[in-house]
Amino acid sequence: MAASVIINLWSAPRCCSTALMYSFAQRSDTTVMDEPLYASWLAKHPECARPYREELLRASELDGRKVVASLLSSGPEGGVLFLKHIGKFIEDLEDTDLVIDSRCVHVFLVRNRVEKSLVSFGEGAKSTLLESSYPHLVQLYSRLRDLGRQALVVVSEDIVSRPRVMLARICQHAGLAMDPQQLSWEPGPKEFDGVWAKHWYRNVWASSGFEASVGSHKKAMSIPDDQKALLEEVIPFLSFMKRRAVRAASLAGESSGPEGSVKGGTHEFHQDPRNARVLIGIRDGVSGDFSLVPRSCASVSVLDSGFLLGDGAWEGIRLHNGRLLFFREHVDRLYQAMKALDISMDVSKEEVREMVEATTTANGMVGGVHIRLIVSRGLKLTPYQSPAATVGWPTIVVIPEHKAASPEVKEKGIKLITSAFRRARPDTQDPAINCLSKNTCISACIHAVNSGYHECLMLDPQGFVATCNSTNFIMVKGGVVLSPTTDYQLHGITRQNMLDLAREAGYEVRERNFTLIEVYDADECFVTGTFAGAIPVVAVDGRVIGEGRRGEVTRELQQRYGELCDKQ
Numbered sequence: 001m002a003a004s005v006i007i008n009l010w011s012a013p014r015c016c017s018t019a020l021m022y023s024f025a026q027r028s029d030t031t032v033m034d035e036p037l038y039a040s041w042l043a044k045h046p047e048c049a050r051p052y053r054e055e056l057l058r059a060s061e062l063d064g065r066k067v068v069a070s071l072l073s074s075g076p077e078g079g080v081l082f083l084k085h086i087g088k089f090i091e092d093l094e095d096t097d098l099v100i101d102s103r104c105v106h107v108f109l110v111r112n113r114v115e116k117s118l119v120s121f122g123e124g125a126k127s128t129l130l131e132s133s134y135p136h137l138v139q140l141y142s143r144l145r146d147l148g149r150q151a152l153v154v155v156s157e158d159i160v161s162r163p164r165v166m167l168a169r170i171c172q173h174a175g176l177a178m179d180p181q182q183l184s185w186e187p188g189p190k191e192f193d194g195v196w197a198k199h200w201y202r203n204v205w206a207s208s209g210f211e212a213s214v215g216s217h218k219k220a221m222s223i224p225d226d227q228k229a230l231l232e233e234v235i236p237f238l239s240f241m242k243r244r245a246v247r248a249a250s251l252a253g254e255s256s257g258p259e260g261s262v263k264g265g266t267h268e269f270h271q272d273p274r275n276a277r278v279l280i281g282i283r284d285g286v287s288g289d290f291s292l293v294p295r296s297c298a299s300v301s302v303l304d305s306g307f308l309l310g311d312g313a314w315e316g317i318r319l320h321n322g323r324l325l326f327f328r329e330h331v332d333r334l335y336q337a338m339k340a341l342d343i344s345m346d347v348s349k350e351e352v353r354e355m356v357e358a359t360t361t362a363n364g365m366v367g368g369v370h371i372r373l374i375v376s377r378g379l380k381l382t383p384y385q386s387p388a389a390t391v392g393w394p395t396i397v398v399i400p401e402h403k404a405a406s407p408e409v410k411e412k413g414i415k416l417i418t419s420a421f422r423r424a425r426p427d428t429q430d431p432a433i434n435c436l437s438k439n440t441c442i443s444a445c446i447h448a449v450n451s452g453y454h455e456c457l458m459l460d461p462q463g464f465v466a467t468c469n470s471t472n473f474i475m476v477k478g479g480v481v482l483s484p485t486t487d488y489q490l491h492g493i494t495r496q497n498m499l500d501l502a503r504e505a506g507y508e509v510r511e512r513n514f515t516l517i518e519v520y521d522a523d524e525c526f527v528t529g530t531f532a533g534a535i536p537v538v539a540v541d542g543r544v545i546g547e548g549r550r551g552e553v554t555r556e557l558q559q560r561y562g563e564l565c566d567k568q
Contacts, residue, residue: 020109268409
């Protein structure tokens with residue numbers, strides 16, 4: 001007899017693996033086995049004490065390869081064999097048919113609150129990196145990937161809280177339909193439980209379903225210092241697995257994931273699938289190391305000044321035809337902000353360029369790329385605003401994305417609404433600094449989105465038009481190109497390029513204060529920014545601008561700006 005489907009559940013300890021085994025045991029087409037490789041693994045590790053060690057070793061086959069051969073010929077004829085394993089049991093068996101047999105499907109089970117599993121091993125098992133199984137799970141996952149085998153990663157907390165959704169996904173991975181009987185079972189010991197059950201299965205024995213099957217998922221507990229040290233070792237492996245996990249919120253349609261899009265507005269885009277594999281450049285201010293890190297695991301410390309306080313500045317830069325557009329202007333503005341914020345840059349402007357170019361080159365990027373260059377004051381000793389609490393030098397991050405402006409938006413334009421949130425005076429928050437803290441602009445953006453508009457037009461404290469929440473604003477009246485002064489807006493590099501191009505094209509250009517009355521009566525309006533260049537504005541506060549479509553001056557400046565970028 002042999003099963004036609006073999007489900008290998010590779011679990012970390014103290015997850016809900018036993019509950020999953022009980023769940024699959026409710027299927028009429030399935031036979032389950034409780035950790036059949038346990039004894040062969042334990043025999044190889046005399047240092048791993050267990051209260052049932054001798055009993056288990058005496059009663060079991062200790063040659064793992066013989067156990068594998070037996071498993072592959074077991075199970076109901078034409079049915080399903082569910083094998084519960086702890087991840088470390090695969091040691092020295094990665095090349096066996098248990099991994100590569102076409103009947104075998106692989107499910108990995110990890111736990112989000114891993115610190116709870118590390119402190120709840122209980123009697124007879126010491127918490128170590130080996131016992132945690134996480135390195136073995138990563139190694140096996142990598143092995144399966146190299147073999148071209150698809151594995152499913154799930155999280156214990158998701159199964160406990162959303163069993164129907166997660167069971168359906170696990171069954172789908174195995175080519176099965178979920179049986180509603182899998183959602184519950186009779187309390188008490190089972191005939192297929194291992195000899196270790198009385199030491200570990202107290203909670204699941206008392207349960208009749210997933211919610212009560214584990215005792216420590218919701219319970220708060222103290223973590224000893226030695227376990228905190230172990231946690232540092234385990235977390236990188238757990239993070240690797242979690243990044244590949246199918247989560248309940250995603251399956252239930254509650255989370256769109258990183259492949260989503262932004263509809264409408266100057267920053268409309270649909271996520272390019274290439275961005276999932278982008279490398280992020282990160283310069284650590286403490287070690288001075290510059291590293292390229294996969295997007296999925298790129299991070300800075302929660303004690304970084306940028307995260308804690310919004311203490312820093314940023315630039316948006318385009319990569320076009322292999323060139324960083326207007327890089328000198330961007331880096332000059334960045335260093336001006338650093339001087340104003342009293343952030344000491346320990347690297348030169350040329351070294352910053354080298355970091356950016358190293359990042360884009362590593363990603364094979366040539367054009368159609370938007371780069372976010374971020375500099376924070378650096379790591380904090382403690383969550384406190386004083387620069388004296390900073391450790392080391394600034395944190396520098398380079399985030400490149402394949403990201404192009406929408407041609408439709410560049411032609412059809414956007415609609416603005418005036419925000420109730422005003423631009424700050426320079427002695428409150430100088431708009432010349434492209435600071436990390438964007439709360440006022442975000443509040444204006446929320447106002448626009450909630451009102452059904454694309455962006456907000458923002459006024460200065462005197463009521464004159466200043467800028468938009470993420471772009472600069474320009475209007476045209478009677479052939480004259482009018483821009484607000486830079487008193488209350490970022491000194492936009494694209495804005496300045498547009499004004500220079502307008503002068504070269506023979507248009508009169510004025511920078512002065514004006515009110516909404518003039519905006520409503522404008523022949524044309526457009527906004528400017530690094531990402532999109534120039535975007536026409538077809539309505540403001542419900543008033544149609546000009547003929548309600550892109551004007552000729554806007555179209556001409558878009559064309560001239562494109563030519564300017566091509567010449568860079």
